[in-house]
Amino acid sequence: MGALNDRFLARGRPLGEARVLWEIGSDGCEVRTLRMRLELDSGQASRLLRSLEAAGLVRVASSSADRRVRVARLTRAGRAERALLDKRSDELAASLLDPLDDDQRDQLLGAMRVVERLLTAAAIEIRQVDANHPDARQCLRAYFAELDQRSDSGFDPAAGVSAEPHELTPPAGCFLIAYLRSEPVGCGAVKHHTRSPSHIKRMWVSQSARGLGIGRRVLSELEAQVLLSGATSARLDTNRALVEAIAMYRSAGYREVAPFNDEPFAHHWFEKRLRVRGAPL
Amino acid sequence: MGALNDRFLARGRPLGEARVLWEIGSDGCEVRTLRMRLELDSGQASRLLRSLEAAGLVRVASSSADRRVRVARLTRAGRAERALLDKRSDELAASLLDPLDDDQRDQLLGAMRVVERLLTAAAIEIRQVDANHPDARQCLRAYFAELDQRSDSGFDPAAGVSAEPHELTPPAGCFLIAYLRSEPVGCGAVKHHTRSPSHIKRMWVSQSARGLGIGRRVLSELEAQVLLSGATSARLDTNRALVEAIAMYRSAGYREVAPFNDEPFAHHWFEKRLRVRGAPL
DNA sequence: GCCATTAGCTGACTATTATCAGACAATGAC
């Protein structure tokens, strides 16, 4: 219920300052991300930070990696103040719920969770990006790490069927990222072949964003790309540890087929006919 | 989904003006109600109205009933502008929902309805008021009208057991109103007797506010009053047409008993023991 | 008629939020 950005919670502090204080978080935050997330003008952000700095709640220092970038961190007092905002927000929520009985409270919280989940899902935006883009690399790192951790054999991206960036770049293929407010939370890629089905690769959804139907949406956009490339079918291989993914492939219309490659990491091979051969696009 | 009071919707107009424009509604609105609902300072409200008047969207005139009171009405242009705000808000909502599939949309709308309903329920405030208060009279008028309409015999408030204002005023009894943001949406009263159970009367919840548990809450506050008066039981009589009320009484622990009065309008008599006789309060 | 109250208006401020142009240093490509 954190979205109650009322002036009431701001404790006599301008709402803008309270928002910044909140958004910095306990681990600090780059000023540019702060600006992006709060949609602040650069001048305004600077002034808000200056004012919070003057109040002793925040310290802003240059990043060591890139000295143009400034990083805002809460001081001890700032952390206390933020905790207080948190507490106030909780108290407000509690007082809102107070007149309800237990049943109604459970219902309300359940419904709010559903709303939040679905609004989050609705905020997901899928964009095609270059397979070399830092966001793409970040997704792949997370993907590989998860594969390595979940499969019993461990995963080596170098082994098996290749999916180098240039193979996932149009017209050879493409790479999609699912963004949640400019934060990458999932990806998927496809590699086209002449005369044989396109090959779906690198399907991944961040742990934090599962259950929102992101995988399904990425897959369906990849299928659209497959059709655009002229291919009529898509196929993919996957490890048996990825049970949710396998279930999703099945429910999206993929049928298990005999191994079509010798990917050592795969246990299941799937294929889906997207268009009858020779039918119009 | 009208609560999205984003600056985005305000169409280059200050948010405050847009809010006033919206709140005036198509039927016009007294300036004081406007101020109350939007929590505006009197000066600020005046200026906003002046500015909207200058833009030709609103006309403000004195009320004929009380010439101190001013009533704001939308002009033709104002109505058009308001419709546009409405449309924008709908479009925004639609674009938010756009990425979701039908199933998810249904889920989201269902959950939002639940949230709205329960937050409304949580905003209900029950206050003890004088039985002669205009709000009390308003409730009673609505209550009598509904009884008259729903019962097959028609209802005459003059007939049957009395419940005059003085009988519903402490210490003889009390009258409660359930307010939803200063709008009365339900009521209930109790009439105490020496040596016999208190008599619950005038239980009513406005059509528009049913299903929020208001009746149950009013009843339970009345029971608290009964205990405070020193009585140990509460009883009530009711017409067979009021099926929801009867179900609510039963589920609140009232048991049907033999008629304890000769109220001609009643078909069912209920009683509930609130405290063992002689037990401490 | 007298007087307290109510509803609203105006003037005088202050605070907050928003915009824009220009300055400056750091960075990275060449």
Added chain:
DNA sequence: GTCATTGTCTGATAATAGTCAGCTAATGGC
């Protein structure tokens, strides 16, 4: 090294929002 770009800061200026005291006109009780 040059140069375009990026990230931030400052000054100037508005627009919007919020507050307060004092004023007027109506109203209703007496």
